[in-house]
Amino acid sequence: MIKSNGKYSVLVLVLAASGWLSAQEANPTEKPNHPDEAQQAPVEIGDGVPLYKIQVVARDIPAINYFHRNGPTKIGFEGTTLMPQAKGTAKVEGRAGRTSVEIHLQGLSPANGFGPEYLTYVLWAITPEGRPVNLGEVLPTGGKDKNEMTVTANLQAFGLIITAEPYYAVTMPSDLVVMQNVVEDRTQGVIEQINAHYTLLPRGAYAETAGRHSVLHPITRSERSPLELYEAMNAVQIADAAGAEKYASDTMATANISLRNAQDMDDHKGERKQIITYAREAVQTAEDARIITIRKIKAEDEAAERQARLNAEQSAQQSQAAAQQSQAAADQEAAKRAQADAAARESEARATQARAAQEESEAKAAQARAAQQAAEQSAQQATQQAEQMRERLKNQLNQVLQTTETARGLIVNMSDVLFDFNKYTLKTEAREKLAKVSGILLAYPGLKLQVEGYTDNIGSEEYNQKLSEERAGSVRDYLGSQSVAQANMTSQGFGKSHPIADNSTNSGRAQNRRVELVVSGDAIGIQESAPGAASEMQPPRQPAQPVPVPQNQSGTATPPQ
Numbered sequence: 001m002i003k004s005n006g007k008y009s010v011l012v013l014v015l016a017a018s019g020w021l022s023a024q025e026a027n028p029t030e031k032p033n034h035p036d037e038a039q040q041a042p043v044e045i046g047d048g049v050p051l052y053k054i055q056v057v058a059r060d061i062p063a064i065n066y067f068h069r070n071g072p073t074k075i076g077f078e079g080t081t082l083m084p085q086a087k088g089t090a091k092v093e094g095r096a097g098r099t100s101v102e103i104h105l106q107g108l109s110p111a112n113g114f115g116p117e118y119l120t121y122v123l124w125a126i127t128p129e130g131r132p133v134n135l136g137e138v139l140p141t142g143g144k145d146k147n148e149m150t151v152t153a154n155l156q157a158f159g160l161i162i163t164a165e166p167y168y169a170v171t172m173p174s175d176l177v178v179m180q181n182v183v184e185d186r187t188q189g190v191i192e193q194i195n196a197h198y199t200l201l202p203r204g205a206y207a208e209t210a211g212r213h214s215v216l217h218p219i220t221r222s223e224r225s226p227l228e229l230y231e232a233m234n235a236v237q238i239a240d241a242a243g244a245e246k247y248a249s250d251t252m253a254t255a256n257i258s259l260r261n262a263q264d265m266d267d268h269k270g271e272r273k274q275i276i277t278y279a280r281e282a283v284q285t286a287e288d289a290r291i292i293t294i295r296k297i298k299a300e301d302e303a304a305e306r307q308a309r310l311n312a313e314q315s316a317q318q319s320q321a322a323a324q325q326s327q328a329a330a331d332q333e334a335a336k337r338a339q340a341d342a343a344a345r346e347s348e349a350r351a352t353q354a355r356a357a358q359e360e361s362e363a364k365a366a367q368a369r370a371a372q373q374a375a376e377q378s379a380q381q382a383t384q385q386a387e388q389m390r391e392r393l394k395n396q397l398n399q400v401l402q403t404t405e406t407a408r409g410l411i412v413n414m415s416d417v418l419f420d421f422n423k424y425t426l427k428t429e430a431r432e433k434l435a436k437v438s439g440i441l442l443a444y445p446g447l448k449l450q451v452e453g454y455t456d457n458i459g460s461e462e463y464n465q466k467l468s469e470e471r472a473g474s475v476r477d478y479l480g481s482q483s484v485a486q487a488n489m490t491s492q493g494f495g496k497s498h499p500i501a502d503n504s505t506n507s508g509r510a511q512n513r514r515v516e517l518v519v520s521g522d523a524i525g526i527q528e529s530a531p532g533a534a535s536e537m538q539p540p541r542q543p544a545q546p547v548p549v550p551q552n553q554s555g556t557a558t559p560p561q
Contacts, residue, residue: 026172026294061180063128065157066094076182077105077160082114083178088147090160090181098152101135101160105147105179108138111164114176117238118164119231123151124173125158133158137168139227166238167231168280169287225266228279232259235286244289247296251289258282386525393444393524400436401517408529409450409520412437414475416513424470426478434475437517438482448528449484450518451476451491454498456509461495469493471515498531 066073072093079086088105103123111118121138135151164176236252236259244252262278265271349357394410397403402413418430426434441447453468453475469492476491501508520528 061126061159061161062183063126063157063159064092064181064183066092066099070094074184075160076184077103077162077179078182079107079179080177082176083107083109086179088179094156098154099156099158100150100152102150103148103160105138105162106145108140108145108147108162108178114164117166117234118174118176119234120165120168120227121162121178122165122168122170122173123149124161124163125153125155126161127155127158132173134169134171135160138162167235167283167287168228169235169283171287171291226272226276226279228276228283229262229266232262232279232282232286235283235290239286239290239293242290242293243297244286244293246293248289248292251285251292255282255285255289258285383525386523389444390524390526393440393519396440397437397519400433400440407526408531409448409518409526410524412517412519414515414517415510416471416515418515419471419474422467424467424474426474431478434478435482438479438484441479441484441519444521444523445485446523447488447519447521449479449489450516450520450528451479451489452516452518452531453491453493454512454514454516455496456512457496457499457503458509465493465495467493468495475515475517494531 064075072091075090075092077086077088077090086105086107088103088107090101090103092102093100108121111120123135123138125133125135127133133153133155135153136149138147138149140146141148160181161173161177162179163173164178165174236255239248239252239255258278259282262275262282265275265278390405390410394403394405397410397412400412404411404413414430414433418427418433419425420427441449451472453470453472455464455468457464459467472491472493476489479489480486496503496512499508499512500514501511503509503512518528520526
């Protein structure tokens with residue numbers, strides 16, 4: 001709900017449930033990749049957060065958790081590099097069932113300075129998890145560059161930004177962030193401060209939508225007509241470019257009727273309030289049509305992909321059946337030839353003397369025995385070499401981290417004391433140990449490495465699963481940075497599954513909080529396998545030793561997470 005000092009009121013229609021769910025749809029100014037273009041490879045930015053070059057823009061703003069019903073607090077607004085002269089303040093107050101935000105801004109220049117498709121500004125609340133909420137359109141009130149408005153949000157902790165947009169009813173922010181909130185000395189009632197990391201879509205012309213191409217004409221504005229009228233024209237053109245006439249014709253027809261009503265009234269100098277009412281309805285309906293179109297196109301693409309996959313599977317099955325028939329025919333022919341050869345040998349054997357046949361049989365038996373002995377000797381030598389290499393590798397790894405031999409391979413155990421508390425960041429000691437491990441592994445090319453993360457049973461399934469995956473991923477990435485071949489490494493988190501000790505005690509939980517490096521490969525005579533499969537394999541040459549309880553510097557067991 002928005003309370004504005006503007007002269008005219010606006011008719012607000014109730015959004016359908018599908019409209020709210022569209023909050024995660026693409027911004028209308030997004031420039032999608034052409035289907036023939038290659039995907040950009042992810043790169044590491046900041047603390048290891050993967051972002052895509054060019055395709056994604058990232059920003060950090062302070063998100064504030066305001067005291068509930070404890071009086072107002074003040075925050076500041078400052079312009080970004082796109083609009084450094086902009087500034088302002090806001091008063092935030094947590095009330096019963098909502099949070100009220102009263103903002104005072106100045107220095108906002110016209111939005112079309114960023115391109116013909118941008119006509120207005122929108123105020124957004126960004127949660128610490130990066131979810132955007134449209135709080136309303138920022139319109140001039142008073143002076144030519146002054147804006148005042150009061151809005152409410154159903155959020156507790158959030159940051160505030162202002163973006164340039166093609167119309168007021170967008171459901172995802174563009175990357176044109178012109179202002180954002182800042183924490184000042186006078187900000188009171190802050191319970192915690194969080195860096196809200198939100199991902200914004202790349203800037204691009206709205207002439208291309210969802211991979212479908214069309215040509216649009218930039219909208220030029222007459223100052224005598226309301227801004228809302230040109231936002232409506234912009235919204236209808238963008239929805240039409242997305243293909244809404246095909247995929248959401250009924251909704252687009254409603255949007256076009258509202259737009260024509262607004263244009264007709266503007267041409268005949270009708271009442272300004274009614275022009276704005278029809279125009280805002282056209283914007284909202286056109287945005288609904290655009291989102292419906294995006295979802296239907298996505299559904300079509302997914303259906304086509306499923307059909308293509310089904311066709312490929314059927315073709316593969318047919319090819320396999322034909323190959324099986326050809327193989328069966330070849331087997332029959334081979335059997336016939338074998339029968340003919342057997343008959344010929346039998347005839348030849350009858351023609352030879354019994355003694356010659358006896359000598360030939362004895363010679364073949366001797367050759368078979370010699371070949372068998374050579375094969376057994378070679379297999380025994382290979383087994384001994386693999387055992388020696390496995391024992392040597394185990395001893396080397398044991399000098400760095402606790403290493404045990406199991407049916408799955410050599411398991412190198414990293415306790416959670418090598419990570420920051422409840423985080424997946426590697427401590428300096430952990431990186432030093434992993435650097436030594438990587439140096440050892442580089443001397444044994446071709447080995448496979450499974451990095452597996454585990455937790456105790458404290459906390460939810462989702463939290464433990466995520467933490468175990470992040471810890472395993474951190475170890476894998478660091479080993480990769482130390483030249484261990486990425487193709488030979490995998491990482492997986494198993495959460496609180498596969499405990500190795502009783503979770504009812506502190507020492508047991510400490511053993512369960514771990515990252516295991518499972519080393520396998522032909523070179524050491526052990527094949528790669530998943531957790532739980534070891535019981536179905538032959539036991540190792542030496543029984544695995546129990547994993548000790550991780551100790552901190554004082555020698556006491558690490559407390560549970």
